[in-house]
Amino acid sequence: MDQLIQHLVNTLILGGTYALLGIGLTLIFGIMNVVNFTHGALYTVGAYLMYLAVAALGLNFFLALPVAILGGLVFGAAIERLLLRPFRGADIDTTMLVMIGAGIALQSATLWIFGGVAKAIPSPFPEAPLQIGPVSVSWLRLFVLGAALGLIALTYALINGTKLGLAMRAAFQDADTAALMGVNVRLIDTATFALGSSLAAAAGALLGPVYVVFPQMGGLAELKAFAIVILGGLGNVTGAAIGGFILALAEELGAGYISSGYRDAMGFLIIIAVLLVKPTGLFAKAERIG
Amino acid sequence: MSRLLPFALLAGLVVLPLGLSASPYLLNALITTGILTIGAMSLNLLLGFTGQLSLGHIAFFGIGAYVSALTSLGFDVEIGFGTRVVHEPWPPVVGFLLAILAAGACGWLIGRLSFRVRGAYFVIVTISFAEVVRLVALNWVELTQGPLALTGIPAISLGLPGLGTWTLRTKLQNYYLVLAVGTLCYLVIARLVASRFGRAMRGLKENESLALSVGINATRTLTIATVISAAMAGAAGSLYAHYLRIIDPDVFLFSTTVSMVIMVVAGGKGTLMGPVIGGLIFGLLPVGLRPVMAPEAQWIVYGIVLIVILYVMPRGIVPGLARLAPRARPARAPVL
Numbered sequence: 363m364d365q366l367i368q369h370l371v372n373t374l375i376l377g378g379t380y381a382l383l384g385i386g387l388t389l390i391f392g393i394m395n396v397v398n399f400t401h402g403a404l405y406t407v408g409a410y411l412m413y414l415a416v417a418a419l420g421l422n423f424f425l426a427l428p429v430a431i432l433g434g435l436v437f438g439a440a441i442e443r444l445l446l447r448p449f450r451g452a453d454i455d456t457t458m459l460v461m462i463g464a465g466i467a468l469q470s471a472t473l474w475i476f477g478g479v480a481k482a483i484p485s486p487f488p489e490a491p492l493q494i495g496p497v498s499v500s501w502l503r504l505f506v507l508g509a510a511l512g513l514i515a516l517t518y519a520l521i522n523g524t525k526l527g528l529a530m531r532a533a534f535q536d537a538d539t540a541a542l543m544g545v546n547v548r549l550i551d552t553a554t555f556a557l558g559s560s561l562a563a564a565a566g567a568l569l570g571p572v573y574v575v576f577p578q579m580g581g582l583a584e585l586k587a588f589a590i591v592i593l594g595g596l597g598n599v600t601g602a603a604i605g606g607f608i609l610a611l612a613e614e615l616g617a618g619y620i621s622s623g624y625r626d627a628m629g630f631l632i633i634i635a636v637l638l639v640k641p642t643g644l645f646a647k648a649e650r651i652g
Numbered sequence: 653m654s655r656l657l658p659f660a661l662l663a664g665l666v667v668l669p670l671g672l673s674a675s676p677y678l679l680n681a682l683i684t685t686g687i688l689t690i691g692a693m694s695l696n697l698l699l700g701f702t703g704q705l706s707l708g709h710i711a712f713f714g715i716g717a718y719v720s721a722l723t724s725l726g727f728d729v730e731i732g733f734g735t736r737v738v739h740e741p742w743p744p745v746v747g748f749l750l751a752i753l754a755a756g757a758c759g760w761l762i763g764r765l766s767f768r769v770r771g772a773y774f775v776i777v778t779i780s781f782a783e784v785v786r787l788v789a790l791n792w793v794e795l796t797q798g799p800l801a802l803t804g805i806p807a808i809s810l811g812l813p814g815l816g817t818w819t820l821r822t823k824l825q826n827y828y829l830v831l832a833v834g835t836l837c838y839l840v841i842a843r844l845v846a847s848r849f850g851r852a853m854r855g856l857k858e859n860e861s862l863a864l865s866v867g868i869n870a871t872r873t874l875t876i877a878t879v880i881s882a883a884m885a886g887a888a889g890s891l892y893a894h895y896l897r898i899i900d901p902d903v904f905l906f907s908t909t910v911s912m913v914i915m916v917v918a919g920g921k922g923t924l925m926g927p928v929i930g931g932l933i934f935g936l937l938p939v940g941l942r943p944v945m946a947p948e949a950q951w952i953v954y955g956i957v958l959i960v961i962l963y964v965m966p967r968g969i970v971p972g973l974a975r976l977a978p979r980a981r982p983a984r985a986p987v988l
Contacts, residue, residue: 391772397775452966454772458772459705459913459958460959460962462913462955463954463959463962466907466954466958467956467959470955471952474949585779588779589776592773592776623787623790624787626787627783627784630781630783630784634765637766637768
């Protein structure tokens with residue numbers, strides 16, 4: 363029982379960052395119809411920006427986090443402007459290939475610049491974990507959960523409470539009509555990609571200090587983000603948020619009770635299950651899919 | 653040029669080793685290029701002719717490599733409940749055939765699963781599948797030796813009853829083996845694409861609703877295409893295992909799939925010669941770039957080249973050059 367509670371606590375902490383990753387990816391797919399293969403690379407970029415800010419520049423941990431997130435925002439905007447804008451109007455397969463090229467170039471650039479040795483990000487939290495009865499949680503992980511939930515809330519507020527969010531939702535439903543109503547759809551594309559990328563970078567910056575930072579860390583994260591997005595339904599933001607926690611639960615229970623070596627295989631099993639039961643995703647309503 | 657190019661290329665590849673005066677380094681590069689090109693041709697069958705991108709293609713390749721290696725090495729594993737499965741080594745040729753069968757079976761499974769919904773779903777299912785197979789290869793140490801790698805894989809030997817056996821140990825022998833298998837795959841794909849089945853595939857790619865309306869079974873057609881494509885990738889994997897004589901879970905690296913994708917897209921997806929030309933260019937490019945660039949820097953270049961080609965020559969090098977050729981081409985000629 364104690365073990366189960368510990369697994370559930372871990373699920374919450376992991377799920378928060380997974381949800382961030384999934385929301386970023388599903389937003390980009392839903393609004394731009396782009397399968398973003400730079401998502402994992404931006405997760406890595408976020409982690410390395412955090413490492414640079416904290417370990418190399420000596421910046422305060424809590425200041426470094428927004429720096430990394432802003433960095434992701436800038437990176438995302440640049441990728442959209444430089445690489446996706448010229449392919450406006452191209453089909454989904456072409457933009458997917460463009461993103462694959464960009465993703466592999468970005469990942470290799472990280473490897474080239476920082477080398478293959480994993481780096482650790484020092485955190486200001488005490489080593490001793492918080493002990494509540496039988497359950498122990500490190501302070502760092504608690505902070506990660508809090509920050510992830512805060513960012514998810516912020517994203518929701520942005521989408522549902524601002525004019526930019528209204529324009530994004532309009533572009534999601536029908537880009538042409540939105541353009542006729544005076545929405546600058548190109549700007550929305552840039553904003554969407556930048557927002558999605560900054561969420562990926564945030565997830566990397568948050569999980570970087572928990573684990574270690576290395577150039578290939580994004581590959582697995584990207585795979586998990588895809589699983590989450592399929593789980594929640596392509597383009598469904600709430601579905602992605604819930605999907606993040608479901609994947610985290612499946613991984614925790616799978617690693618805890620089946621085999622820790624196959625922790626990362628859980629995402630694939632989830633994809634199979636979802637495709638067999640409800641191919642449009644668990645939370646698909648009458649929304650446009652794909 | 654289009655009719656003669658394949659023959660000219662084949663003739664060139666047959667005599668090429670004579671000109672290299674058996675430089676082992678170049679011959680090795682040519683063999684791995686050939687193996688990857690077979691992978692690219694199989695990928696093209698899906699990506700080019702049906703429009704479905706299999707981004708986990710390396711899974712079929714790796715499964716072929718492992719099945720072939722394990723068949724010819726033998727194994728002794730416990731599969732639970734005290735049951736042991738003991739397998740005595742079989743000849744590598746049997747491994748080669750089993751590799752084709754096993755990879756094809758996996759292709760069937762993936763096709764059945766993901767063609768209920770297509771496009772982005774197929775892409776994601778195939779990548780995830782490759783990752784899971786890699787995890788199995790890494791964690792099932794009793795069978796695969798995990799990260800320690802399977803070593804001492806025997807070279808392929810061809811034997812005819814009464815004529816004795818002939819073991820392909822040298823690079824030159826392997827070169828011609830790869831060339832022969834590659835030519836065979838090319839011919840199979842050429843026949844397939846020109847057949848009724850090939851028209852069904854292309855019909856689905858061009859206009860799915862129209863294809864469905866004339867009675868083409870989409871799921872069945874796409875699944876069969878996936879099976880054939882996966883089986884060819886498995887054959888390439890088997891060649892790889894018996895040539896290198898050692899494999900580890902790194903055969904499942906995502907970047908190898910990306911190389912195949914670049915070969916297909918750069919060469920010209922949906923053409924017969926595209927992946928061959930793309931494969932030769934991008935397979936041999938590392939040989940040229942090696943003195944000037946670190947491998948990770950090369951990958952930056954490949955990523956950028958992929959994007960540039962999509963922008964400048966969206967249909968690829970072969971169709972791009974065919975359009976530049978002065979001779980007026982007949983208006984039909986759908987594939988090279």
